[in-house]
Amino acid sequence: MSEPAASPGPAASPGPAASPGPAASPEPAASQPDSTRTxxxxxxxxxxxxxxxxxxxxxxxxxxxxxxxxxxxxxxxAFAGVVYILATxxxxxxSPTARRIAVLSCxxxxxxxxxxxxxxxxxxxxxxxxxxxxxxxxxxxFVPLVLPVFGLxxxxxWSRRARTPGNDxxxxxxxxxxxxxxxxxx
Amino acid sequence: xxxxxxAVPTTIIVxxxxxxxxxxxxxxxNRRMNVPLLAAVGxxxxxxxxxxxxxxxxxxxxxxxxxxxxxxxxxxxxxIVPVVAAFWGLMERSRWGPAVIAVAGLVAAVLMxxxxxxxxxxxx
Numbered sequence: 001m002s003e004p005a006a007s008p009g010p011a012a013s014p015g016p017a018a019s020p021g022p023a024a025s026p027e028p029a030a031s032q033p034d035s036t037r038t039x040x041x042x043x044x045x046x047x048x049x050x051x052x053x054x055x056x057x058x059x060x061x062x063x064x065x066x067x068x069x070x071x072x073x074x075x076x077x078a079f080a081g082v083v084y085i086l087a088t089x090x091x092x093x094x095s096p097t098a099r100r101i102a103v104l105s106c107x108x109x110x111x112x113x114x115x116x117x118x119x120x121x122x123x124x125x126x127x128x129x130x131x132x133x134x135x136x137x138x139x140x141x142f143v144p145l146v147l148p149v150f151g152l153x154x155x156x157x158w159s160r161r162a163r164t165p166g167n168d169x170x171x172x173x174x175x176x177x178x179x180x181x182x183x184x185x186x
Numbered sequence: 187x188x189x190x191x192x193a194v195p196t197t198i199i200v201x202x203x204x205x206x207x208x209x210x211x212x213x214x215x216n217r218r219m220n221v222p223l224l225a226a227v228g229x230x231x232x233x234x235x236x237x238x239x240x241x242x243x244x245x246x247x248x249x250x251x252x253x254x255x256x257x258x259x260x261x262x263x264x265x266i267v268p269v270v271a272a273f274w275g276l277m278e279r280s281r282w283g284p285a286v287i288a289v290a291g292l293v294a295a296v297l298m299x300x301x302x303x304x305x306x307x308x309x310x
Contacts, residue, residue, distance in 0.1 A: 033280075042282040046274055046289050053263070061255050 036094035036102070036158055044154055047147060048088040051140075055132045056081030062129070070129035076116055077131045080144075083109050087151060096162070103155050110148035113137055117145070192309035194237045195298040199310070201230055202298075206291030212284035219275055219283040227287060230294055231268040238265055241301070241308060251305035260301055267293050 033039025059077035067074060083105050090102035117136035120127045130139050137144030205226050212223065238261050251257050271290030275283040302310045 038278060039280055039282055042274065042278045043285040043289070046271065046286045050289065050293065057259055061259065065255065
């Protein structure tokens, strides 16, 4: 497993770019995602989903069992959880309206991690217990700080593509209407 | 006994990090999901189920952590992570499928550290 060079399984071919995978489609097409949840968006939605689950579940347990211990931190954790859920759902849907909501939630998220991060460092007394956004997300490997930036960059690419005339590779594009995506081998 | 208990989480951390490294290498080399990578995810899933079994055995033996609700939440979520990642990654036909698997490997390693923090009886 740690020796990838020695494990070119049945699916991996020696040819680096021209791998005749099961899809039999031109390889460069894979670099052109068809919706906000494919391509790099696949990774983004996965990480957002992870944070949506962990932040909201943790906040739920904390509010239910020991709310009085650190009310500010727990309410902020719950708010972060809601923002993550919203971003996960809208990035998965990818419609023009969903993308607008996704831009909004990613912006709120970025503002939140910067504001709460600064607040937690300036006034530690208000945070006897950590939130997702404490210390700019230092307890979570600073992923909460990086995630909204990548989310906004990804969404900006989409709004640009939608504005380009003649480019209909967006979510409502020819690709989707043709139904080709249904025949994906995966 | 304690060394046996610690062996499984340590193996999971090493396996999770190795899986993440291998999957990220596939992403860097522009490879799609393939059978060896799925098999590696399967191995990680089995290891996680063994660890959940060990912890459940401790609970049924009468031991209780301070944060029981959190521990039960982790016990439910832990085995789901590789399964969801495998399905989500298989839906992707590009290099970003293995990238999802890399996240699952890292999460598995982090979960073992968190389990130890929740209940120090679980050795790492």
